[in-house]
Amino acid sequence: MEVVPTLDLMHYFASNTAKLLQPTTIDIGQYGLMGRSSQVVYKPLGVIGIISPWNFPWATPLDEVVMALMAGNAAIVKPSELTSLTALKIADVFRQARLPEGLLEVLTGDGSTGAALIDSPVDKIMFTGSVETGKHVAEAAAKHLTPVVLELGGKDPMIVLDDANIDNAARAAIWGGFCNSGQACASIERLYVHESIAKAFTEKVVSETAALKQGATTSEEIDVGAMTNERQLHIVEDHLRDAVERGAKVLIGGKRINEKQGWFHEPTVVVDVDHSMKLMREETVGPLLPIMTFKTDDEAIKLANDSIFGLTACVFTTDISRGRKLAERIEAGTVMVNEVVYTHALAQTPWGGVKQSGYGRTHGRLGLLEMVTPQHIHVNSFPSVADVWWFRYTKPARQLFRGLAKHFTTGSLIEAVPLLPQMLRRLFEKR
Template sequence: MKDLNLDSALVSFDPATGERIGQAKIFTPEEVKEVVSRSRKAFLKWRTTSFEERKRLIMRAREIILAEIDEIAELISKESGKPFAEAISMEIVPVLDLMQYFARKTKKLLKPRKIQIGIFSLLGRSSKIIYEPYGVIAIIPAWNYPFSIPLGEATMALMAGNTVVIKPSELTPLTGLKIGEIFQKAGADEDLVQIVTGDGATGAALVESLPDKIMFTGSVATGKKIAEIAARNLTPFVLELGGKDPMIVFKDANLDIAASAAVWGAFCNTGQNCSSVERLYVEEEVAEKFINLVVEKTKKLKQGNGLESDVSVTVLSSEKQLSIVKSHVEAFRKEGARILIGGNHEGLFFEPTVIVDVKNSMLPMQEETFGPTLPIATFKTEEEAIRLANESNFGLTASVWTSDLKKGKRVAEKIQAGTVCINEVLYTHGIAQTPWGGMKLSGQGRTHGLEGLMELVQPKHIHLNRFSILPDIWWMPYSETAIKTFKALAKHFASGSMLKASLALPQIVRRLKELLANK
C-alpha cells in the first residue's frame, strides 16, 4: 500500500492485559476515496487474469500463513482476546481450507452455463450464462473473527476477478493490516488488496466511496445504516448481522455429548460468536440431568489470558461488550431467572454463566448478548420446541439434538434459520462449501459456498440467433397476418409442447413470407 498521512493514529490494545500492542493510521474520507479509485484501476487488469494466475496468488498467500502460523495466531489472540487455540482452530484452519477450495474450484463453479430454452431452440436460438466480477468489493468485518472473515471473503472475491478494500474493526486493525501484508509478500499488486484502518467514520467513508459491492459483518444497527447509504447509491450488499441462536435438546439425545456441545457452543470465543448458543431449550423430562451435566462441564473450564495453552474462556473485547453482558445477566435476575454458575466479572473477564428458569418473554432472550451466557428453558412437546425456537427476530443458525434423525430433520425444516444443524453446533461457518447467512434480522445474502461465490459475480446472459438471414415474426410492420400468427403462438407455441408448437408452423411461414415481401 502507498504511504499515506499518519497524523492521526488508532491504538490497538490487548483486552486481556490492557497492553498497547501497536497503532494504525486513521484514514480520512479523501484517502479512502483515493484507495477505492486505485482499486478500481487495479481491477481493470486483474479481471483479465486467468483462474490459474489467481490460484497461484492465493496458494502463495496460504503458504505464507502456514509459515507464520504462530505469529499470526498470537496477534489474533492478543488483539481479539480469544484463546490461542481458537485463533488456530476457528480462524486459521477454516480460512486455509477455504483458500485451497476456492483456489482449486472457482474455475469450475463459474464455468459458463448453457440454458435450455425449449421451443425457441427450434428457431435456431441458444443461450448461455457467463459470470463477470463486480469490480471493487468493500469488506467490512467484525472484530470477533478479524482474520478468517475478511481473508475468506477477500479470497473468494479475488478468485472471482474482483479487487478488494478491507476496513478492519477499530478493535482489530493490526490483524487487518496483517492480511494486507500477507498478500504483499505473496506478490500481489499493491492496489489489489488494500486495507483502510480507522473508526466508524472510515467505514462510512468506504461505503460512500461507491464500491461495486459491500460485504458487511456486524450489528443490526450498523447494518441498517450501511443498507441506507448503499440504497442511495444503488450499491448491492451482503449483510451478516448476528443472531440469537437456539439449541433444542430432546430427551432421546445423547445428553453428555449435547451438554458438551452446549458448553462449547455458548462459551467458545467467550460467547462472542454470531452463531453462539444464546437460547437453549431442553425437554422437561431430562432437564435436571442435562442442566447438571452442563454445570459440571462449565466448572472445568479455565478462564484467563488466551495465550496460555490450557485456557478455554478468555476476555470480552471491550467495556461496551461487558456492559451489555452485565445488563443482560442483571435483567435475568430481576425477571426471576436463577444463575447456577458464574454471573460475575473481574475487569473484562466475565465468568461462563449458566442461567435457568428463563422465559422467552425476558428481554435478554430477545436481544443478542454476545457473551459467555447460557440461558436454559424447558419444553414439553416438539411443537412447543419449534415455537420457542422461532420466537425471535433473528434467524442465523440453530441446532437440534436427538437420536431420532427423522424427527431431527422434521424439526430442522420448520426452524426459521439460515443454517440448522442436527447433532452439531456452531462450526459450519468453517465449511467452505456451505453457505453462511441468515433470515429475519440476521441479514441478507450469503457468504461461503456456491451461493456466497455468486454474490461476488454478475451473471451475463448471451443469446445467439443462428438464423440471422430471416426477420423475426414479431417484428414490425404489424398486420392481420401478424395478429393471427401471434394468436397461433399463444395457442400452440407457448404450450411448452414440441408437438403442439409444430401446429403453429403454417401460420409462422405465412408471416415470414409477408415480412420478406415487405423488405
C-alpha cells in the same frame, strides 16, 4: 478457530472457482428449435468494500477477500477499530504472496472511515456487525444503489429433544456457548431442553462448565479466554442482572473476574429464564448460557422462532429424520442437526441469516455469486433470417400469430404442427 478454516477456504476457492462460475446454459424450450440459445455468464463486480467486526478479525475479512479476488474483483477492507493490526497483517500476507498492487487495500479508522467507504463508488458492500449499524449501512448504500450483503446479529437457539444423547448434547452446548468467550454471532444464546431430560442435562452442563479453565495465558490448558472489550462485558453484566431481577437463577459463574490482563467474565449457566428477559431477546455476545424447558416439539419450534434474529440454530436428537423435519421448520439461515456453531468454517456451504440477522450470503457458491454480476447472453444462430414477429404484419402473419397464441395457451405440440408451413412461409416472405 480462525487460521485453519481460512486455509481450507483458500484451497477450496483456488480449486473450484472456475467450475463454480462456469457459464450456465438455459433451456428456452421451443425457441431453441428456432436456432436460439441462452447462457448466463458471471462477470466481476469491480471493487468490493468489506467492513468487518472485532470478534473474528482474521477469518471474516480474509474469507471475503479471497472470494472477492477469486471472482476477479479488487477489495477494500475496513476492519473494526479494535482490530486494525490484524487487517493490516492480512494485507501484509497478500503483499508477501506478490498480489498485484491495488487489488487489496486496508482502511483503518472508526465509523467515519466506514461511512466514507460506503459513500465511495465501490460496487458492493459486505458488512458484518450489529443490526443497528447494519441498518445504517443499508440506508447509506441505498443512496447510491450500492448492493449490500448484511451478516448481522444472532440469538441462536439449541433444541435438545427427549431422545438426545445427554452427555454429547451438554458438551456441545458449553462449546457452542463458551467458545471464544461466547463472542460469536452463531454462539448458542438460547438453550431449550425437553422437560423429561432437563434435570440430567442441566447437571451435566454445570459439571462440564465447572471443569473449564479460564485465564489470560496462551497456554494450551486454558479453555476460555477474555472478552475483547469492556463495552461487551458491560452488556453481559446488564443481561445477567436483568434476568436475575426477573427471577432467573445462576447455577454456576455469574460474575466478572478481576484479572489484570483483560476483561474476563465467568462462563455462566442460568435457569428459570423466560422470553421477557434481555438474555433471551437481545444479542449478548458473551459467556451466558440460559436454559429453558419445553414439553412438545411444536413448543420448541415456537420458542426457537420467537426472535427477531435468524442466523443459525441446532437440534439434538438420535432420530435424524425427526431432526431434519424440525430443522426445516426453524427460521434460520443455517440449521444444524447434532452440531453447533462451526459451519462458518465450511468453505463449501453458504453462510448468512434471515429476519434481522441480515440478507445475502458468504461462502460456498452462493457466497461467490455475491461477488459477481450475472449477464444473460442470447444468440440467434440464423443471422440472415428475420424473426416472424418483426414488421410488417401481413394477413398470413396475423393468422400465424393467432395460431401461436392458441398453442401457447394450451401448450400442446400437436396443435403447433399445422403451424409449421405458415411459420416457414413467414420466415422467408418478403417484408
